[in-house]
Amino acid sequence: xxxxxxxxxxxxxxxxxxxxxxxxxxxxxxxxxxxxxxxxxxxxxxxxxxxxxxxxxxxxxxxxxxxxxxxxxxxxxxxxxxxxxxxxxxxxxxxxxxxxxxxxxxxxxxxxxxxxxxxxxxxxxxxxxxxxxxxxxxxxxxxxxxxxxxxxxxxxxxxxxxxxxxxxxxxxxxxxxxxxxxxxxxxxxxxxxxxxxxxxxxxxxxxxxxxxxxxxx
Amino acid sequence: xxxxxxxxxxxxxxxxxxxxxxxxxxxxxxxxxxxxxxxxxxxxxxxxxxxxxxxxxxxxxxxxxxxxxxxxxxxxxxxxxxxxxxxxxxxxxxxxxxxxxxxxxxxxxxxxxxxxxxxxxxxxxxxxxxxxxxxxxxxxxxxxxxxxxxxxxxxxxxxxxxxxxxxxxxxxxxxxxxxxxxxxxxxxxxxxxxxxxxxxxxxxxxxxxxxxxxxxxxxxxxxxxxxxxxxxxxxxxxxxxxxxxxxxxxxxxxxxxxxxxxxxxxxxxxxxxxxxxxxxxxxxxxxxxxxxxxxxxxxxxxxxxxxxxxxxxxxxxxxxxxxxxxxxxxxxxxxxxxxxxxxxxxxxxxxxxxxxxxxxxxxxxxxxxxxxxxxxxxxxxxxxxxxxxxxxxxxxxxxxxxxxxxxxxxxxxxxxxxxxxxxxxxxxxxxxxxxxxxxxxxxxxxxxxxxxxxxxxxxxxxxxxxxxxxxxxxxxxxxxxxxxxxxxxxxxxxxxxxxxxxxxxxxxxxxxxxxxxxxxxxxxxxxxxxxxxxxxxxxxxxxxxxxxxxxxxxxxxxxxxxxxxxxxxxxxxxxxxxxxxxxxxxxxxxxxxxxxxxxxxxxxxxxxxxxxxxxxxxxxxxxxxxxxxxxxxxxxxxxxxxxxxxxxxxxxxxxxxxxxxxxxxxxxxxxxxxxxxxxxxxxxxxxxxxxxxxxxxxxxxxxxxxxxxxxxxxx
Numbered sequence: 001x002x003x004x005x006x007x008x009x010x011x012x013x014x015x016x017x018x019x020x021x022x023x024x025x026x027x028x029x030x031x032x033x034x035x036x037x038x039x040x041x042x043x044x045x046x047x048x049x050x051x052x053x054x055x056x057x058x059x060x061x062x063x064x065x066x067x068x069x070x071x072x073x074x075x076x077x078x079x080x081x082x083x084x085x086x087x088x089x090x091x092x093x094x095x096x097x098x099x100x101x102x103x104x105x106x107x108x109x110x111x112x113x114x115x116x117x118x119x120x121x122x123x124x125x126x127x128x129x130x131x132x133x134x135x136x137x138x139x140x141x142x143x144x145x146x147x148x149x150x151x152x153x154x155x156x157x158x159x160x161x162x163x164x165x166x167x168x169x170x171x172x173x174x175x176x177x178x179x180x181x182x183x184x185x186x187x188x189x190x191x192x193x194x195x196x197x198x199x200x201x202x203x204x205x206x207x208x209x210x211x212x213x214x215x216x217x
Numbered sequence: 218x219x220x221x222x223x224x225x226x227x228x229x230x231x232x233x234x235x236x237x238x239x240x241x242x243x244x245x246x247x248x249x250x251x252x253x254x255x256x257x258x259x260x261x262x263x264x265x266x267x268x269x270x271x272x273x274x275x276x277x278x279x280x281x282x283x284x285x286x287x288x289x290x291x292x293x294x295x296x297x298x299x300x301x302x303x304x305x306x307x308x309x310x311x312x313x314x315x316x317x318x319x320x321x322x323x324x325x326x327x328x329x330x331x332x333x334x335x336x337x338x339x340x341x342x343x344x345x346x347x348x349x350x351x352x353x354x355x356x357x358x359x360x361x362x363x364x365x366x367x368x369x370x371x372x373x374x375x376x377x378x379x380x381x382x383x384x385x386x387x388x389x390x391x392x393x394x395x396x397x398x399x400x401x402x403x404x405x406x407x408x409x410x411x412x413x414x415x416x417x418x419x420x421x422x423x424x425x426x427x428x429x430x431x432x433x434x435x436x437x438x439x440x441x442x443x444x445x446x447x448x449x450x451x452x453x454x455x456x457x458x459x460x461x462x463x464x465x466x467x468x469x470x471x472x473x474x475x476x477x478x479x480x481x482x483x484x485x486x487x488x489x490x491x492x493x494x495x496x497x498x499x500x501x502x503x504x505x506x507x508x509x510x511x512x513x514x515x516x517x518x519x520x521x522x523x524x525x526x527x528x529x530x531x532x533x534x535x536x537x538x539x540x541x542x543x544x545x546x547x548x549x550x551x552x553x554x555x556x557x558x559x560x561x562x563x564x565x566x567x568x569x570x571x572x573x574x575x576x577x578x579x580x581x582x583x584x585x586x587x588x589x590x591x592x593x594x595x596x597x598x599x600x601x602x603x604x605x606x607x608x609x610x611x612x613x614x615x616x617x618x619x620x621x622x623x624x625x626x627x628x629x630x631x632x633x634x635x636x637x638x639x640x641x642x643x644x645x646x647x648x649x650x651x652x653x654x655x656x657x658x659x660x661x662x663x664x665x666x667x668x669x670x671x672x673x674x675x676x677x678x679x680x681x682x683x684x685x686x687x688x689x690x691x692x693x694x695x696x697x698x699x700x701x702x703x704x705x706x707x708x709x710x711x712x713x714x715x716x717x718x719x720x721x722x723x724x725x726x727x728x729x730x731x732x733x734x735x736x737x738x739x740x741x742x743x744x745x746x747x748x749x750x751x752x753x754x755x756x757x758x759x760x761x762x763x764x765x766x767x768x769x770x771x772x773x774x775x776x777x778x779x780x781x782x783x784x785x786x787x788x789x790x791x792x793x794x795x796x797x798x799x800x801x802x803x804x805x806x807x808x809x810x811x812x813x814x815x816x817x818x819x820x821x822x823x824x825x826x827x828x829x830x831x832x833x834x835x836x837x838x839x840x841x842x843x844x845x846x847x848x849x850x851x852x853x854x855x856x857x858x859x860x861x862x863x864x865x866x867x868x869x870x871x872x873x874x875x876x877x878x879x880x881x882x883x884x885x886x887x888x889x890x891x892x893x894x895x896x897x898x899x900x901x902x903x904x905x906x907x908x909x910x911x912x913x914x915x916x917x918x919x920x921x922x923x924x925x926x927x928x929x930x931x932x
Contacts, residue, residue, distance in 0.1 A: 028262050043253065047266040050255035053288070054264050085320050089290055092319055128727055128773050128780075132343055133333045140446050170823060170867060 025059055029068075029200050036072055037204045042079055048072045063105035064200045070097035071114055071204070077121045087125040094118050109149035110202050116141030117158055138162060153191070154205040156184035160212055178216035185209040237301040240274035241308040243267045243287060251312060254289035259296070277301060291317055314651060316607035321651040322681040326690035326720040326733070327424035329362055332417040337686075337722060339729060339769060339782075345412045348814055349827030350858030350876055352913060354407040355418070355439070356397075360831065361812040363733065363767035363784045364422035367831050368805045369854065370885040370904050372405030373397050376422050377735060378763030378790025378806040379434030379714075382699055387429070387438045388414075389518060389556040392617075394574030394593030398500075399548035401530055401580075403885075403904050404492065409524065409550065411475075413462075414506065416442045423735055424690025424718040427642040427658025427675045428599070428613060433696045433714040433739070443516060444508060445471050449921035453477075456484055456914050469510040476503040485908075492907045493531040493540055500526025500548075515559035523551040536890035536900025545581040550574075569598035569613075586626040591700065594618040607648035615640040621700035634704045636666035636697075644675075652681040664697060669710050671695050685723030685730070692716055698743045698757075706755045713740040727773040729782075734766040742794040749795065761792020761800060781815040801847040804886055807833035807854070827860040838886040841899045851884045868919040875912040882909075 022030075032055070036048040052069035059065055073094035077087045095118050102111050119138045123130045139162050145155035160180035167174045188206045196203050243254040250271025257264020258277050265275035267289075277283070279301050285308060288294045292312035299306055323337045331340035339362065351357035356374045360367050366375040373381035386396040388410070400406040419438040421429075429436040444466065451462040460477030480499035502524035509517045526548050533541035556570030574593040579586065599613040617640070622633030644658035658675040675692035695711035703709050720733040742759025745752035767786035773779075790806040793799060802808070812831040819826060832855045837847040860874035877883070883906055889899040 024262070043266075043269060046253035050253070050257075050264070050266045050288075053255055054257045054262055058260065058262065088319060089317065093290055126727075129341055130333065133341065136446050166867070169820070170864070171820075 025055070025062070026198075026200065028055060029064060030197060033068060033197070033200070036068060036075075042076065042081070045072050045076050045079075049076070061104065063101040063108065063111065066097045066101035066104070067111060067114065067202070070094045070101060070118070073097065074114065074118050074121055077118070078124065084125055088122070091118055091121055091125070094121075107148055109145045109152045109155060112141060112145040112148060113152060113155040113158065116145060116155070120158065120162070135162070135166075151187050153184045153187040153209065154202065156180050156187065157205055157209045157212060160184060161208070164212070174216065178213070181209055181212035181216060185213050235280075235303050236276040236278055237280075237303055238274065238276045238305045239285070239299065239301075239308060240272070240305070241310065242271045243273065243289070244271055244309070244311045245292065246311050246313050248311070251289050251292065254287055254292075254312070256285065256287050256310075258301075259284040259286050287312060291315060316605075316648045317651060318606070321648060322654050322679045322686050324654065324656060324677045324679045324688055324690065325686065325722040325731070326677055326679070326688035326718040327421045327716070327735075329359075329364075329420045329422065330417070331420070334417075336724060339731060339771065340418075342412075342415060342417050345418070347816060347825065347827060347862070348829060349816070349860035349874060350814075350829040350831065350856065352407075352874060352876070352911075353412060355410065355412050355415075356408050356437075358412075359420055359437070361782070361784060361814050361829060362420070363731065363769045363786045364735075365786070366788070366805060366807055366810050366833060367854065367856075368836070368885065369856075369883055369906060370403045370405060371805070372400075372407055374435065374437065375805045376435035377737060377765065377786075378761075378788050378792070378803065379737075380803070380805060383432060383434035383696065383714075385429060385432035385436050387436065388520065388552075388554060388572070389441050389570065390428075390438065390568060390597060390599070391554045391556060391570050391572035392574075392593065392595045393552055393572070394619075395550060395576035395591055398526070399546060399550070399576065399578045401528070401532075401544045401546050403532075404528070404530065404907065409502070409552075410439070410522070411504075414441050414504075414520075415439045422733075423716040423737065424675070424677060424692055426656070427644045427660040427673070427692075428611070430640060430642075430660050430662060430673070430694070431617075431638075431696050433694050433712060434737075441506070441518060441520065442508075444510070445473060447921055449919055451475075452918045452920065454916045454918075455479075456912075457481060471508045473506045474504065477501065488908060488910075488912070490908045491905060493533065495529030495531055495543060495545070496527070498526065498528040500524060511557065511559050513560070515557070517555070517557045519553075519555045521551075521553040523549075525549045533902060534890070535888050535902040536894050543581075543583055547579040549577045564603040566601040566603075567599065568601075569596075571596040584627075588622075588624045588626060590620075590622045592618075592620045609646050611642075611644040611646075613640075613642045615642075619700070621704055623701070623704060632704050634666060634700065634707055636664055636703075638662055638664045654679050658692075662695070664711075666703070666707055667697060667710050668708070671711055684725070685721060688720040688722065690716065690718045690720075702743055702745075702752065702755060705752065709743065709755070710741065710757060712742050712757070712759075714738065715740075728775075729769070729771040731769040732766070733768075735764065737763040739763075739792055739794075742792060744794060745796055747796065752796070759792065759794035761790065761794065763788060763790035763792075763806070765789055776817075778819070779815065779817045781813065784810075784812045786810040797846055799846060802837045804836045804838055804847070807836055809834040823864045825862045827862075828858065830855070830857045832856075836884075836886050839889075840887070840901075841889050841893075849887075851886060854883050854885075855879075855881055856883065857881075868921070870917040871915070872917065873912075873914045875910055877906070877910045880909045882906075 032051045049069050049072035052065045056065035073090045077091035098114050116138055119134055123134045142155050142159040145152055160177045164174055164177035167177055188209055193203050243251045245251055252267055252269045254267040256273050258279055261279060263277035265273045267273040283299055283301050285297045285299045287310050293315045295312055325337050330338045331342050332338045345355055345358040348358045348361060359365060364377050368375050374384045375381055376384055386393045398406045398409050417440045421436045425436045445464045448466055449464050453460050458479030462475035464473045478501045482497040485497045504522045507519040511517050527546055529545040531540040531543050552574045554570055554572035558568040560566050572595045576591045578589045595617050597615045601609055601611045603609045617638040620635040624631040640662040642660040646656040648654045656677045661672045663670045673693040673695055677690035679686055679688040694714045697711055698709045715738045717736045723730045739761040741757045743757055744759045745755045747753040765788040769784050771782035787809060788806055791800040791802055810833040814829040816827045835851045835853050837850050839846050840849045856877045857879050858876045859878050863871045885904045887901045887903055889901045893899050
C-alpha cells in the first residue's frame, strides 16, 4: 500500500512538472538535449554543440548548456573517422567547457563524470601512448564522482568499462566490471526519465549499460 | 469557429512574413568552406550551423540592426552587423585562422621532449623508466637518443662532442649542482634523482632557449610531478637494497617522503668483479617533496633531497706491482628547492624560486686526505606575458652564487673561490601562423669573480610542411671553466660555443622520424701544460668544432604490441683543449654512435620484455710510445641489455634486468705509466668495465586503497 502510494505521488509530481509552464530556456534545452542524445552524425553533433553554445551565452548562470556542449564535443572526440589532431582539438574544447560548468556547479557528480569521460576519450584517441599514464587518472575521476553520488548510473557504467578493460589486460575475472554494469542498469531502470528530462538533468548512457550487461551474460 | 481558424492562419502567415531569412556561406581566407561553424544573432537563440558545403540558413523574428556572430573551432570569432527587415539576407563570411598552440608548429631543433601532453615528443616520461639498460637512471635513458655518446667509464651525459661538464641540469627551472653521484675516476656514476619525481623532461642537444646559460653543449630541464593521484605507500626490495615511499594527498596539497638504502657488497661478493674493491659502494638517501596548489593552475613546490655514500677502491698502477693506489671516497650531498608558478591574470604568468646544492667529497688517496666542497645557490624570477595568443614575451632575472673549496688536510692547505653571477634573459616568441613560428632571445650575464660581462643571442624558427616540419636554431653559449681550474686561476673568462642546427621532424600515426644536422664552434677553451691533476700555465688558447648528423626513428605500429626506436649519430669533433697541443678528436666523442631499443608486451605473460643495444665506433687515446696525440682508437663498444617486467597482480611488479648479456669486454681507453720502464716503453693498463655484466632483480609493491595502483612508473 505504501509502495503504491509513493508511485502515485511520483506520478502526480511528474504530471505537475510536465504541465507547468515551460520557459523558452527549458523548451529549447529539452529539444536540443533530445537531438544530442539521439544522434551519431558528426555534423549533427557539431550543430548540437553550436546550439548549446548559443543557449549558454544567454544563460550564463546555468551549468547544463555548458555541460551538454562539452558532452557534444566529447562525442565528437570519440568519432573514429577523425584524425588525432581533430579529436584532441574537440576534447580540449570539451575540457574547457566542462571546467566552466564545474565552476558554476561545484561538486556535481554529473560534471565530474564527464571530466572522467573526456580523459577516457583522450586515452581511446591514442591508447598506446596514453593508456599507461592516463588510465589511473580516468579511474580516479570516476571514483571521485562515485564518492559524490554512489548511485550515478553514468559514473557506474563508465567505471565498469574501465574495470572491464583492466580485467581483460590482467586476465582476471570480469565480476567487478559486470557487477558495476548491473548496478548501473538497475539505477537507470528505477529512474523516472521524464521527470529528469523536465529538470534538464542528464539521462544519457542507458544503452551503454544495456550492452555491457548483455555482454556479461 | 471558422473565423477563428482563419484569423489564426492569417496571423501565422503574417508572423512568418515578418521573419528575416538569413543565409550564406562560411569559408576560410583561402575560400575553403568551413562546415560546423556556429552562426547566430547575438542575444537570441536564433541561429544555425554551416553544413558540409559551408552553407547555412535560418530565420529570425528580430528586427532592425542586429549583430551576427560567427564562430568555429580553429578560427577567430567574427561579428558582423546586419539589418533585419523581413527581407532575405545573404551574408558570406570568411574567417581567419586562430593560433592553436595544441596543433601549431613547435621548435624541435636541438630539442627532445618527454611529455604526456605535447605532440612533438620523442619519449613519454614512462619510457625513461622502461628503457632496458637504463636501470632507472634518467640520463642512461637519454643515452639511447640521438646526439649523445655513451662513455662507459664515466656514466654522465656527453652531447655532440662536448664534455660532461658542458651539460646543465635543472629541476623545475632551477639548476642542480653535482646532479651526478660523486665517484672516483673510471668508475661510472649515475644521476642522483629518481625518475619517478618527474612528469616530463626537456633535453636539448643544442641551440636552446635564452632561459638557460653556463652550458656549452646541452641543457636538461626536468619538471616535477604536480599532484600525486592518491594516498599510497611504495615498497621496493632489490638485490642492491630497498626503500619505502609514502604519499599523502589532500585537496590542495600533497606530501611525499621516501628513504632508500643500497649496498653493492652482497652482490659483489657473489658476482665476480674486475675492479679491486676495498669497500663496495653503498649509500642512503631521503627525500621530502611538498606540493601546494596556488589558484587555478598555479603551484608552490618544495623538494629536499639529502644523501650520503662512499666506496674504497684499489686502482692498479700501470707497470707497477701490487694493488696500486687505494682511493677512498665519502660523499655527502644535499639539494633543496622551492619553486612556484602562478598565473596573475591578464595573461601574465610568473614562475621562479630558489635552489641550493651542497656537495662534500672526502677523498683519501693512499694516506693523503683531500676535501672538496662545492656549493651552488640559484634564484630565479620569470615573468611571461601573452600579448596575443600568438605573441609572448618572457623576461627573467637570475642570481647565482657558486663556491668551491679544496683542502689538503695533512698540510693544512686550503684554497677556495666564490663567484656571484647575475643574469637577465628576454625571449620573444611569435607565431606568424599555425605553420610558422620564430623565437628570438638575448641572455646577458656578469661574473664578479671573472669581472666579465657577456651577451649571448639565440634564435630559432620552425615551419610546418605538408608532411612534418623543418626547424632551425642558432645561438651563442658561454660557460665559465671548471671550478677546479678557476680555483687555481680566478681570472679565467668564459669559454664559448656557437651552434647551428637544422632539424626535420615528423610524427605520424605512432611513427616518429627525426633527422638533425649540426655545426658547433668552440672557442676560448682552457689550455694548460702538465697533467690534469697539476696543470701549469693555464690559458685560454683552445678552440675546436663538432659537426655531424643524427637520425631517430620510432615505431609503435608496425609490429603489434611492440615499440622500438633506432638511433644513429655521426659526430666529427676535433678540439684543442686541456693539455693537448693540437686539434684532436677527444676521447669522449666517438665518431659513430647507435642504439636500438625494443619493448614488447606479452599479454599472456603479463610481462613487458625489453632489450636495448648501444654501440659506438671506439674511443681515441694517446699512446705515449708513439709520436703524436690521440693517435689510437679502442675497438668498438657494444652492449646488449635485456629486461623483463612482470605484473603478477596490478599492484606488484617484478623487474629483472641484465646489462651486457653477451659479456663483451669493452675497453674505454688505456692508462699509461708516467715514466717509461726499463726497456724504454710506457707500460699500459686498459680502462674497462667494473664487471662483465650487471644483473638486477627488484620487487615493487604498492599499498593503497585502490587495488589497481602500481609502480609501473617505478621500473
